[in-house]
Structure formats: C-alpha cells, structure tokens
Amino acid sequence: MKKLLYIVLSTSVFFITSCKRKTTEPTVNNIKSTLVKYAKGFEIKKSKDIITLIVKNPYQNANKPISYTFSKTNKSQVKIPVQKLVATSTTHIPMLELLGEESKLVGFPHTKYVSSKNTRQLIDQGKIVEIGQEAELNTEVLFDLQPNVVLAFSMQKTNKSLSLIEKNGIPVILNGDWLEETPLGRAEWIKVFGILFDKEKEADSIFSIIESNYLDAKNIALKAIDEPSILSGAVMQKDIWNLPAGDSFVAKYLKDANTNYLWKNTTGKGSLSLSFESVLDKGQQADIWIAPGYFNTKEQLLQSNELYKQFDAFKNDKIYTPNLKTGATGGVIYYELGPTRPDLVLKDIIKIAHPDLLKEYEMTFFEKMK
Template sequence: MKQFLLLYIISFFLIQCKSSNQKESIKKTDKISVLKYAKGFEIITKNGYKELIIKKVFQKSNKQFSYILSNSKNNKNEIKVPVKKLVVTSTTHIPMLELLGSESALVGFPNTQYISSKKTRKRITEGKVIELGSEQSMNTEKLMDLNPELVVGFSLHPNNKLYENIKKAGIPVVFNGDWLEETPLGRAEWIKFFGALLNKEKEADSIFNKIEAEYLKAKNIAKENNKNITVISGSMFKDVWNVPAGKSFFSSYFKDANLNYLWKDTNGTGSLQLSFEEVLDKGKKANFWFNCGLYETKTQLTTANIHYKEFDAFINNNLYSIAHNKGETGGLIYFELSPVRPDLVLKDLIKITQPNLLPNYQLSFYNRVK
C-alpha cells in the first residue's frame, strides 16, 4: 500500500511538471514586439496572427483597445493586413507612411492644407488624396465613397461621435496615441504601429533603429559641451507664459542637448503657467530663448509684448522659432516631421547653441528670429 501511495505521488508530480512545461511552452509562442521607448502600444505575435494593443490614446483616459491583425477579416475587432487603403487624421502620420514607402495607401485626409510634404502634396494635386473637411466634422459621405480599409484616428476625447459613426458604417477605426508619449524617441517609435498595419515591421524596425542611433550619437556629442548654457522656452498667451515643466517632452530635448534649462527641476510633464514677471525674473539673463511663439521677426514679438525686449536673448539675437519653415500651403514642417525625426530637433538645438560640435550640419526646423 505504501509503495502504491509513493508511486501515485511521484506520478502526480510528474504529470504536474509536464503540464507546467506545456503551459510554459505555449506561453513562449507569444512574442511581444520589442519597444524600447514607446509606452502607448504593444504588438503581440501569437499562433498565426498578431494582436495590436493600444494602451493610451486620450489624455484623461486609460481605456485600452485591442485589435487582431490577420490576412482576413471575420469580426469587428479584426483588421485585414496589409492595409492598402487608409485615411489618417494627423499630419504626423504622413512622414511615417512615406518613410515606409506606403504613401500610396493614403486616400483621404481632413484639412489637407496643413500637409507640408512635397510628395504627398503632389498626390493631393493629382486627386489621389481627397480633402475630407475638418477632423472633428469629417465629410462622412466622401469618406464612404473612398471606402478605406481603415481610418487612423486622432482625438482629444474618448466620446467622439464622428468616429463612432464611421465604425457603425463598417469602417474600422484605430486611434493613434503617438502625441501622448513623454520622450522624443517614444514618439518616433510609433512608426512600428504603422509597420504592423502595413506588414512592414522589419522596415519600421530598421528605420527606427537608424533614427535612434542618430539621436543617441547627437546626445553623446552634446556631452562635449562643458559650458553652462542657459535656455528658456515659450511665450505669452493672453496673461500666461506657458513654460515646459521639468519632466515634459520638450524639457527632455534640452537635457539631451546638455543645456541648462532654467525650469529643469520643476515637477510635471505638461506646462507651467507663469506670469511674465516670474519668467523675466528667472530668465532675463538666459543665453538662448527657444519656441518664442509663431513669430518670424523681433518686430512681431515686440508688437505682441513690448517687454520681450528686456531679455538678454532678445538683445543678443539668440531667439529661435519654428515659424519660418512652412510647406507650400502654410503648414509648419516642424509639426509634421519632428515627431518621427527627433534626431533632427536635437541636432538643431546643439547646432544653435554649440555650432562647433556639428560643423557640417544644417538646421532642419529652427531659424533665428531677426
């Protein structure tokens, strides 16, 4: 009897171990795509299909969305890939499509006048990308006529009736949350989101790796700056000066450029709302002033606020703005291209403040306000 009981116990444990190994083996078939910086999405490869999980797309909501990417579409949460006809709703999506060589997949866009890319503007002129009106009140009739396989949405609020109506019409909607990433490389890594939808994941990985390498190379070069270069950022809107907080997206650029941003030690990932007097008191002697509104000249600045001329950066002509570089219809190139090319933004900051560190580099986004 004792021998039988012992044999039973041994058999039980062997079965349990086998079962555990089988579970572990099944678990190992799930492969999560390697995302180094982006926090807002994941791509999980399972047995024969992929799952796209969108973790955050709205500022004040952590609602997640899950989609099955497969070569067929059987239910509403499945997206057939590669997507061959799509509509996107933010200009930041345009360069990602173009870098992947998939600009021909774009068939419609709201507010096409904001698109700066010469390549996509040519397609608009040729009637290959259709104007769909404003993003919040898109012309759904035109959208239905285009019959896209997917709409990549962008919205500040989760309860958007427009996108609900599009989904009711049978057109899948996937929200893109690249704009909520808190690091420059995190935002750029959303090119892998489009890589998954277009079946170009290897290409997306390769493109991102090159952007990352250029960014980290520039960051390393910036360490050679041993000067205490002080910078301020932002400008007045009505009675408030919006200054990037110490843990904000743009503050990380200043940190990586090895610049002494005067509000680097503050908390928060958004903006600080300060008075003019507070900024003047702390930033009057700053060496450089970036993002001084969408002004192209010092005259425009002083027309907006005569007291801007009290800053040393104004006096010494060290003011820089993104307002000068525009597409042919007035769209700002910075807003469109910089999210996927943070390496160029970082190089701009280094070139402006320490030009000897990047002697052969030409500015991509910023210009001096004269």
C-alpha cells in the same frame, strides 16, 4: 527601397467593429511580444497569424487600453496589408513616407497643412481627397472612399464622427503617439505603421537608425564645455506665459542637447502656465530663447509686449523658432516631421547651443528669429 531609406536616414544623421475592439488585453496562448523600447502608449503581441495592438493611452486620461487585432488570413480581424487608409494628423505623413506607403493614403482632413512634397503631389493630383477637419470629418466623402482603416486621434473618449465611422463598418484605430513623453517614444510609433502595411521589419530598421542617430547626437553634445541657459515659450493669452514643464518631451530634448533649461526642475509632462513677471525674473539673462510661441519676428514680439526687449536673448539676437520653415501651402514642417525625426530636432538644438560641435550641419527645422 530598404537601401534608399537607410541612406536617407543615416546621411541625415541628423472603433472598431471589424477591428474586434476590446477594452482589456486578450488572453491568447503562446503570445510573443514585439520589443518596444521607449514608447509607453502601445504594445504589440503575436499569436500564430494574429497580431494584437494594445493602445494603452488612446486619449488623454484614458483609464482602459484598447486592443486591435490584425491578420493576413483571418477575415474576422483587420486584414493586412492595408490597401486604402485615411489618416487624420500630419504627423502620420512622414511615417507613411518612410515606409514607402504614402500612395495608400486616400483621404486626409485639412490637406493644406500637409508640407511633404511627395504627399502634396498626390493631393494635387486628386489621389488624396479632402475630408474636412479632424473634429468635423466629412463622413459622406469618407464613406465614398471606402478605406480599409481610419487612423485617428481623439482628445476624449467620445467622438461622434469616429463613432459614426465605426457603426458603418470601417475600422478606426486611435493613434496615441502625441501623448508620448519622450522624443524616441513618439518616433517608435512607426512600428504601428509597420503592422498596418505588413512591414514590421522595415519599421524596426528605420526606427533603429533614428534611435542610433539620436544617441550619437546626444553623445556629441556631452563634449560641450558650457551649458547655455535656455528660455522657452511666450505669452499666448492674457498675461500667461506657457513653457515646457520639467518632465516634458521638450525638456528632454534640451537636457539631451546638454543645455541648462531654467525650468528643468519643475514637475509635469505638459506645459507650465506662469506670469510674465515670474518668467522675466528667472529668464531675463538666459543665453538662448528657443521656440517663442507662435511669434515669427522680433517686431511681432514687441507689438505684443514691449517688455520682451528686456530679455538678453532678445538683445543679443539669440531667439530661434521652428515656425519659419513651411511647406508650399503654409504647413509648418517641424510639426509634421519633427515627431518622426527626433534625431534631427536634437541636432538642431545642439547646433543652436553648441555651434562648434556641428560646424558643417545645417538646421532642418529651426531658424534664427529676425
């Protein structure tokens, strides 16, 4: 299994009642910390047979961390390895599959958005049950499944569905990977999955390969002579154009791909909300337009606003989107697999910006808009 995972990754080269939930870090003698290199949202500490996971950012604007404890022997902790899991985000699927643990997934909300062929097969076979939407989980179905753990994410401190699950004695672990600020920080959350399935060494090895692939790709990009200028985003509502802020993880991709993102000097780790006119003024002559919102074709862009045709990237057919590559039921592969495989995302962007550096590489997520 380890050999197979290595081949797959390297050739790509490109809550909690029974969980003993706490809002402060536990004080334990002889604690040993697991190395976390990029992720800012979690820590892992060990003492004897107990593993403590500290989620620093369990939800947006959280002011206290949450701690979860795991053990193979101590019944007062979450018992590992987990045998039955409910997950709530498609970004959890690739991490389960890389560890070879997708068969432990018994419930998932809105299964139609799952793109992976392996997990889709389990859904089609009835081995993974539909449990509603994330914000409105069907708790009756979930309780019938009796999972050992529910791996969830929450936009805010209170969540009625998750609170009800906790009250019924099922541990809920809040996964904050989506709040990470760097591509490798997001991918490093596979180490948390390693804890759940008692596969910490495997998780560390997988992440090391992804990290190595990413850094190798970054070094390849440094060989480029030119830095093409980049435009991103589009108008999502009214006249407001949303695009990545200068400190966002998307801007980090564009920097590591050795491009000139036109809004790289702005502050903020999320999105910027700008007027159409200001973006047109600054980005009209941009060489490349990456990820133009939810639009899939140039015709859709023009139907929304004919002024889009004034951009040079539109005129020169230099618009690229990740929306066109989908799974069998319509889920966008980029949103599912991208956070776990930042090395492939970076190589896609390098291929777009510096095609001569990766002549034989075929893009995994992005495709030229027609």
